[in-house]
Amino acid sequence: MKAILALIIVAAGVAAFVYVLAKRMAPLFRAAQGPQLDRIGERLFALYHFPHHRMPRPGYETIGYTHITIILSLVALSIHVLMLIYSGFTGLEMPGTEWTIGVVYSVIADIALTVLLAACIFAAVRRGYARPARYEVPEKYGKDKSRPMAILLISVLGAIALLDMIFLGSAAAAAQAAGETYRYILPLTGTWFAAFIMSGLSASAAGTVNTLVYFILLIGIFVFINLVPFDRLFHMLTGPATVFFKKLDKGSVKPVQWGVDDEKVADLESFGVKTFEDFTWKHILDFYSCADCGRCSEHCPANAVGRPLSPRFISLKGRNYAFSHYPLKGPMVKGEPLIGGIYEEDEIWSCTTCGACEEECPVTIEYIDKIVDLRRGMVDEGMVPQSLQKPLNALGKRGNPWGKMEKKRAEWTKDLPEDVKIKDLSGGDTAETLYFVDSITSYDDRMADLARATTTVLSAAGTDAGILGKNEKDSANEVRRFGEEMLFQELRNHNTDMILESGATNIVTSDPHALNALKKDYKDMPPVEHISEFTLRQLKSNAIAFKPLDDSEKDKIYTFHDPCYLGRHNEIYDAPREVMDAIPGLKRVDMDRCRDRSFCCGGGGLMLFYEPEEEQRMGVLRVEMAKEAGATVIVTGCPFCLVNMEDAIKVAGLEGQMEAIDLSELIARQVQKG
Amino acid sequence: MEILVCVKRVPDTSENEIEVNSDGTDIERDDLVYSVNEWDNYAVEEAIQIKDKVGGSVTVVTVGDEESEEVLRREMAMGADNGILLEDDAFEGSDGKGIAAILKAAVEKGNYDLILTGAQADDGAAQVGGMLAAMLDLPYASLVNFIDVSDDKKLKVGREIEGGNQEMNEIELPCVLSIQTGINEPRYVGIRGIRKVASVEIPTHGASDLGLGADAVGAGAAKVKRLDYFVPELGEGAEMLEGSTEEKVAKLIELLKAKGGIK
Numbered sequence: 001m002k003a004i005l006a007l008i009i010v011a012a013g014v015a016a017f018v019y020v021l022a023k024r025m026a027p028l029f030r031a032a033q034g035p036q037l038d039r040i041g042e043r044l045f046a047l048y049h050f051p052h053h054r055m056p057r058p059g060y061e062t063i064g065y066t067h068i069t070i071i072l073s074l075v076a077l078s079i080h081v082l083m084l085i086y087s088g089f090t091g092l093e094m095p096g097t098e099w100t101i102g103v104v105y106s107v108i109a110d111i112a113l114t115v116l117l118a119a120c121i122f123a124a125v126r127r128g129y130a131r132p133a134r135y136e137v138p139e140k141y142g143k144d145k146s147r148p149m150a151i152l153l154i155s156v157l158g159a160i161a162l163l164d165m166i167f168l169g170s171a172a173a174a175a176q177a178a179g180e181t182y183r184y185i186l187p188l189t190g191t192w193f194a195a196f197i198m199s200g201l202s203a204s205a206a207g208t209v210n211t212l213v214y215f216i217l218l219i220g221i222f223v224f225i226n227l228v229p230f231d232r233l234f235h236m237l238t239g240p241a242t243v244f245f246k247k248l249d250k251g252s253v254k255p256v257q258w259g260v261d262d263e264k265v266a267d268l269e270s271f272g273v274k275t276f277e278d279f280t281w282k283h284i285l286d287f288y289s290c291a292d293c294g295r296c297s298e299h300c301p302a303n304a305v306g307r308p309l310s311p312r313f314i315s316l317k318g319r320n321y322a323f324s325h326y327p328l329k330g331p332m333v334k335g336e337p338l339i340g341g342i343y344e345e346d347e348i349w350s351c352t353t354c355g356a357c358e359e360e361c362p363v364t365i366e367y368i369d370k371i372v373d374l375r376r377g378m379v380d381e382g383m384v385p386q387s388l389q390k391p392l393n394a395l396g397k398r399g400n401p402w403g404k405m406e407k408k409r410a411e412w413t414k415d416l417p418e419d420v421k422i423k424d425l426s427g428g429d430t431a432e433t434l435y436f437v438d439s440i441t442s443y444d445d446r447m448a449d450l451a452r453a454t455t456t457v458l459s460a461a462g463t464d465a466g467i468l469g470k471n472e473k474d475s476a477n478e479v480r481r482f483g484e485e486m487l488f489q490e491l492r493n494h495n496t497d498m499i500l501e502s503g504a505t506n507i508v509t510s511d512p513h514a515l516n517a518l519k520k521d522y523k524d525m526p527p528v529e530h531i532s533e534f535t536l537r538q539l540k541s542n543a544i545a546f547k548p549l550d551d552s553e554k555d556k557i558y559t560f561h562d563p564c565y566l567g568r569h570n571e572i573y574d575a576p577r578e579v580m581d582a583i584p585g586l587k588r589v590d591m592d593r594c595r596d597r598s599f600c601c602g603g604g605g606l607m608l609f610y611e612p613e614e615e616q617r618m619g620v621l622r623v624e625m626a627k628e629a630g631a632t633v634i635v636t637g638c639p640f641c642l643v644n645m646e647d648a649i650k651v652a653g654l655e656g657q658m659e660a661i662d663l664s665e666l667i668a669r670q671v672q673k674g
Numbered sequence: 675m676e677i678l679v680c681v682k683r684v685p686d687t688s689e690n691e692i693e694v695n696s697d698g699t700d701i702e703r704d705d706l707v708y709s710v711n712e713w714d715n716y717a718v719e720e721a722i723q724i725k726d727k728v729g730g731s732v733t734v735v736t737v738g739d740e741e742s743e744e745v746l747r748r749e750m751a752m753g754a755d756n757g758i759l760l761e762d763d764a765f766e767g768s769d770g771k772g773i774a775a776i777l778k779a780a781v782e783k784g785n786y787d788l789i790l791t792g793a794q795a796d797d798g799a800a801q802v803g804g805m806l807a808a809m810l811d812l813p814y815a816s817l818v819n820f821i822d823v824s825d826d827k828k829l830k831v832g833r834e835i836e837g838g839n840q841e842m843n844e845i846e847l848p849c850v851l852s853i854q855t856g857i858n859e860p861r862y863v864g865i866r867g868i869r870k871v872a873s874v875e876i877p878t879h880g881a882s883d884l885g886l887g888a889d890a891v892g893a894g895a896a897k898v899k900r901l902d903y904f905v906p907e908l909g910e911g912a913e914m915l916e917g918s919t920e921e922k923v924a925k926l927i928e929l930l931k932a933k934g935g936i937k
Contacts, residue, residue: 266869382752382861389862394689396865397707403689405705486865650919 002211006088006218013222019328020229026326027276027284030334033258034282035245043244046364050243054362058597060295063126064362066119070157073116080109081221084164088214094171097183110168110189113161117190120158127151134294141313146292149231156224161190163217169194170213174206230323235291239363242289245282246364250355251569252520254280254369256376256485265485272376272483275335276321279370286365287318296357296367301600302350306615309350311357311367317342338374345383348374350612352603353481354564359596368481375483388482391609396487399473399494400439401609409437410469412448413455420452420459423466425502431466433458434504434526438514439474440608440639446646447639453668454510454531460671461538465508471498477517477565478605488521496522508534510664512565512572512638513604519570530566531664532576532637535671539582542674548584549670558588559631560663561622561645562598563638571596576637576663583670591629599625602648604640619648623658637663675730675823675847677721678786679754680777680806681714683738683745684796694903701903710745713792715752717853719860720821721790722753728823731755733784737765737776746876751867752860762880767893770798774805775891779884781810786848788829793817793852803852813849819857 051071056064087094096102127150137144168185172195175182185192198206227233235242247254256265256272258280265271273279296311297303303310321342325333339345351371358367378384384392391401398406410424423429435458441451458465473491480488499507499522507528509515518528529537538544560580566572573595580588593599602618603610623645626634634649636642645660652658685692685701686709693702710718721732733756734749736742746757760776768776781789789807793816794800807814820832820840826847833841834854845851881891889895915922930936 266866271866379862379864380866382863382867384862386859389860390688392862393686393709397686397709398689403686403707405691407705484864486869490865655919 003089005215006085009215009218009222010085010088013219013225016226017222017229020226023326023328024229024234024288024322026332027322028281030277031279031281031284032273032277034280035247035254035258037245039248042248043246046246046248047240047244050246050364051239051362054360054364057295057360063123066123066126069115069119070123073112073119076108076112077116079105080112084167085218085221088218094168103183106183107186110186110191113164113168114190117158117161117165120154120161124151124154124158127154132294132298134298136294138310138313141316150292153227153231153233156220156227160217160220160224163213163220165190165194166198167210167213167217169196170198170201170206170210173198173201174203174210177201177203177206229288232290232292234319235289235363238285238288239291242282242285243364245285247366247369249520250571251516251565253372253480262489265489270377271380271485272378273370273373274337274339274377274381276318276325276338277334278377279318279373283366283370283373284318284322286370287315287322289363289365290315290319291363292316293362295360295362296365299356299360299597301354301356301602301618301621302352302612302614304599304621305618307350307612308344308347314343314347314367314370315365339378339381339383343374345378345385346613348378349385349388349610350614352564352600352607352618353478354600354603355568356564356597356600359568372481372483375481376485377483379483379485385610387609387611388606391606392479392482392484392487395474395476395479395491399491400443401474401606402439402443404443406470409442409472410467412437412442412451413467415448416452416455420456422455422458423464424469425466425504426469426471429466430503432464432505433466434499434502434507435465435467436475436499436507436509436511436514436518436528437467437472438509438511438639440604440643441511442472444639444643447642450510450639450642450662450664453662453664454508456668457531457535457538457544457664457671458508460668460673461534461543462673463508466502466504468495468498468502475511475514475517477513477521478607480517480521482606492517492522496524499525510637510639510662512563512570513640516565516569530570530572530575530637531667532566532579533572535579535667536575536582538674539579544671545674546583546667546670547672549586554585554587556587556632557630558586558633558635559591559626559629560588560594560635560637561591561601561626561641562595563604563636563641564598564600565604566637567598568596576635579663579667580635583666589629589631591625591631593625601636601638601641601644603644604638608640608643617644617648617651619644620652623648623652623654627654627658632658634658634660635663635666636660675724675728675787675826676785677724677730677732677788677790678781678784679714679717679721679732679734679749680789680791680802681718681734681736681745681749682711682792682795682798683708683736683742684711684798687796694905698903699900708741708745710748711792711795711798713794713853713855715749715792715860716855716857717790717792718749718752718754719858720853721788722861723858724788724821724823725753730787733758733786735760735777735780737761737768737773743876747868747871747874748863750871750874751863757874757876759876759878760880760884761878764881764886764888764892767896768891769896769898770801771805771897772891772895774802774809775895776884776886777802777806778809779886780879781806783879783884787826788847789850791850791852793854800852803850807850810850813845814851815843815845815849816852817854818851819854821851821857 055067168191172182294312300311353368394403395401423431437451441447473494476488476491506526510531515530518525560576599622634645642662649658685706690706695702725732732754734754735758737760750757791803815831817834818831819834822830829845831843831845835841915925
């Protein structure tokens with residue numbers, strides 16, 4: 001009788017779960033091709049590495065370790081749960097305790113249950129009282145259902161742990177009352193307390209409690225399992241898959257369509273993501289894996305300045321779309337446009353692709369690739385803001401977003417210091433090192449200082465260096481990331497030919513956007529270095545040295561602002577700091593948000609042209625962060641950062657108190673031959 | 675609704691440094707990049723939007739040479755259904771009236787309900803639209819910044835008038851409208867879009883196809899002739915303010931007050 005009842009509950013629970021899961025998987029099979037299963041070793045390492053590194057990142061230690069505790073308890077209890085369910089069919093005695101190993105495992109399970117209950121109580125209480133801003137639901141997304149749902153889900157789990165203790169305790173109490181020996185129970189565990197409380201019961205009373213609790217517990221377990229594919233609990237199942245299939249190369253962008261070569265994408269019928277089914281199955285899996293922790297949006301600079309973008313809701317809206325358009329009952333609804341539906345144009349253009357969200361996400365959800373894919377779809381449909389159309393057209397015609405003449409690309413060399421020279425390779429000359437200048441540093445009056453500074457450094461190190469001159473076109477890092485893939489390919493192919501023709505054996509650049517494009521988007525390139533890496537190498541080989549800071553500079557406090565495409569996307573954090581620290585007399589502090597937590601300056605490349613809806617500028621927030629750190633000089637390693645910082649200092653009214661300088665300029669100022 | 679939009683390939687003013695050549699007959703054209711005239715692009719977008727609402731087709735036409743084809747293709751990538759290139763050596767040197775005469779002949783070869791032109795061209799004189807309407811004996815509205823299709827006989831058109839004021843008119847079809855920028859937000863045309871229409875056939879009509887005699891078009895028929903091109907000499911009166919931003923602002927306010935600009 002008991003066995004039949006247990007069988008019914010198990011069968012119903014499993015059937016419901018399989019049914020819902022099958023429905024949830026349906027959109028994945030209609031989705032676009034996803035990443036290939038390659039580099040298994042790295043993927044397995046990611047699966048091990050990311051969860052426990054990401055969950056307790058600074059600021060999230062308490063809840064991070066609580067969550068890790070819950071995961072470990074659940075892993076420890078997985079066999080126990082199977083044994084528990086199985087016991088219903090064999091007379092409600094937990095199997096396996098006749099062997100020592102069974103007893104040992106039972107003790108481990110007792111500890112795990114106790115820890116799990118404590119962790120659940122802590123988490124539920126915390127969610128009730130702690131109200132960090134990252135959990136808030138903006139008004140436009142309706143009532144906050146996130147908090148009650150979080151408390152409910154964690155309470156269900158805690159209740160199951162508690163019931164399990166009562167189940168085990170009542171079995172012990174029944175055995176004790178019947179004068180039988182029971183397996184060893186570790187004192188002070190939940191099971192021990194339960195057994196202790198019920199120790200006065202008669203054998204039959206304890207047995208009845210045991211049977212009753214078994215069925216409640218069994219139902220509870222299957223209720224919990226069936227809650228998994230409905231809300232954030234889904235990450236328990238899909239989270240590991242999301243981590244396993246994550247993008248392994250930071251800074252790169254997914255191809256337009258997996259499995260289709262760059263040369264063939266022009267023939268594709270449609271481009272990018274326009275409807276939900278245009279997302280890859282991996283990206284739909286991402287939506288399912290969102291645990292609604294809000295860390296992405298907490299670190300998103302666009303969100304911080306009031307742009308209409310919150311990465312958290314990119315995921316949640318995606319998940320809600322999947323659930324509502326692939327309902328458990330009734331037909332699925334396919335092919336509704338996403339832009340104007342669940343996403344807005346400005347929302348998708350607001351992203352600077354800084355990568356802060358992806359750096360924080362504990363389940364490594366990818367946002368940049370989704371944003372880029374959505375932009376590809378918008379570009380294909382002609383939905384591009386006027387502010388971006390001009391620079392895109394100019395990039396197509398002239399190879400730079402301002403539409404300046406190609407022949408003026410090397411004009412900055414005219415104002416080089418007298419003893420500093422660089423070859424212009426557009427005339428057929430060759431050089432060992434190629435300095436890839438890129439558009440803003442070539443054409444912008446102020447940023448051309450960076451080109452001259454970089455050339456000064458190259459020259460001081462005695463490098464045989466040259467530039468492509470009029471043959472260089474924009475590296476197109478942002479052209480690709482703003483969704484204009486075909487234009488990107490044109491520019492990349494042109495630059496690739498020119499670079500390979502130049503015969504250079506290595507490339508140096510002062511623009512991290514160029515660095516990233518050359519390293520991640522171009523193929524068969526010679527090694528590429530940022531000027532900070534080049535300088536550090538020259539310092540170490542004593543080819544150059546630094547003279548001490550002038551007395552007028554000695555009271556200043558320097559801070560390094562990590563550019564997104566140098567730091568997060570290319571993990572070059574130490575080289576610029578080591579270079580700065582090598583300057584005698586330089587005092588350096590780090591901002592609170594530095595290195596992989598750096599805060600975007602406002603965006604580079606085409607983002608300079610976009611006119612976002614925002615309450616304030618990212619750069620202003622950043623300058624204020626520098627001030628808070630006690631710095632008086634912000635050192636950037638990127639021309640776009642410098643543009644934004646110089647503007648922000650003025651907007652923040654900090655002229656005279658704060659200055660901005662590029663690392664290349666600082667190096668050029670201090671450099672002398674070694 | 676059958677819509678014809680007249681477009682022109684012009685040197686892109688934002689992407690060129692325009693210089694007058696040494697003998698003052700033309701601008702230096704060696705390093706120029708060209709694009710579709712901005713006003714014309716708005717006109718094509720408007721035509722496509724009208725077509726999307728009420729049906730019909732959009733044809734783009736240009737007077738030019740082989741290179742003008744790129745402009746037609748760009749506008750076809752945007753959504754125009756057909757392109758027509760009007761090309762003939764006899765057309766060279768036409769003045770505004772000559773161009774209008776060529777376009778008139780092209781209009782008469784088709785059966786259009788609505789003809790749109792840009793209000794002006796970057797390198798033009800804002801004359802062709804009006805002349806074309808007069809030659810066709812059709813109603814005309816210039817500087818149009820709003821179009822609403824009332825029915826298949828009439829349009830409601832808004833015009834920008836002095837002082838930022840707006841005027842609303844009803845106009846009978848068929849008619850000619852010259853379109854002002856800002857009437858819409860033209861869609862983006864990517865390289866992919868242009869490649870998709872790269873092999874579409876574009877018919878070319880010469881003078882004889884259009885039934886035009888040499889006396890009506892070309893340099894010979896032109897009654898307006900360009901005499902000179904030059905850069906005006908720099909005048910006196912400009913003053914560069916120097917100092918920090920605050921100092922410059924203070925000086926500017928002082929100057930504006932002194933000259934009565936602000937009180």
